[in-house]
Amino acid sequence: MSLSPASSALSASTSAELACAEIWGGNRAINAPIHLPGIRGWVYSLPSVGGRGGDIHYVSLCSSGLLSRFCLADVAGHGEKVARVSSEIHLLLRRYMNTADERCVLTELNRRLEGSELEHMTTAAAASYLPPVRMLSVSYAGHPPGWYYRRSDDSWQRLSAADVVTSQQQPVNLPLAVDPHTSFSRRRLRVRPGDRLLLVTDGVLEAPGRQTRELFGDERVGDVLMANRHMSVEELAAVLVAALVAHTGDPELSHDDVTLLLLEFVRGPRAFGLWEMLLNRVLQPLHLLPAGRTGIRRSGLS
Secondary structure (H helix, E strand, C coil): CCCCCCCCCCCCCCCEECCCCEEEEEEECEEEEEEECCEEEEEEEECCCCCEEEEEEEEEECCCCCCEEEEEEEECCCCHHHHHHHHHHHHHHHHCCCCCCCHHHHHHHHHHHCCCCCCCCEEEEEEEEEHHHCEEEEEEEECCCEEEEECCCCEEEEECCCCCCCCCCCCECCCECCCCCCECCCEEEECCCCCEEEEECHHHHCCECCCCCCECHHHHHHHHHHHCCCCCHHHHHHHHHHHHHHHHCCCCCCCCCEEEEEEEECCCCCCCCHHHHHHHHHHHHHCCCCCCCCCCCCCCCC
């Protein structure tokens, strides 16, 4: 079953396959598979006005070929300022590519956006994954919590933000560009092969009904996930998009930018660990890394 785009504006499916120290993504329309060490997934993004939208998606792989990072952001507005925010996220993902804690990206991005000419309220979700220890961590900046599927339970559940206790009355997990002193919590969990993570933007949750204008909402997302939980990530992404189209009655989904990122955690390459990390660190700066060494290839998307 292939993922049929809800709009002809979507680019052809181009696999997001990264080499070490690379970043892939942007704010253009896309539906594409994702292949990273220990991860298989799908990203779907459709701007409501065509061209570049206010939703931003990025995937990165560290210089050791081990640590993957995912960022989904929803900027209030469109146009040049969104492109500038996208560039800031790209810059920070590269700067902190080898740092395991994704909160550093959100903290620095919040500082750079607040009080600057780029001050547009932005929600964001950032996740990091380290395959050798199967450790996933997720942080939110005012963004809708994702959904997590545990294969052992055969069930999808909301993945809420981790609780945090601060010594002062410090704001926690606010959207970006609201308060420069905001801190961000970090939910960490050990994954198993077959577990999945879904992140979406408001364009999914706030899709209006064709007649009643009732929003698609969290409950309908959960129902779609549970009813189709044994499908492949490609099939499940397609079913979720189809459910949005059916709910809105609009094949173009023109109500808002719509983006979803669906990941499945799989077994990584054999012996993918310290030796691979050292090899990648040595060869990648010298441009000697053999093609396909980590099973990844640059897509060329921006």
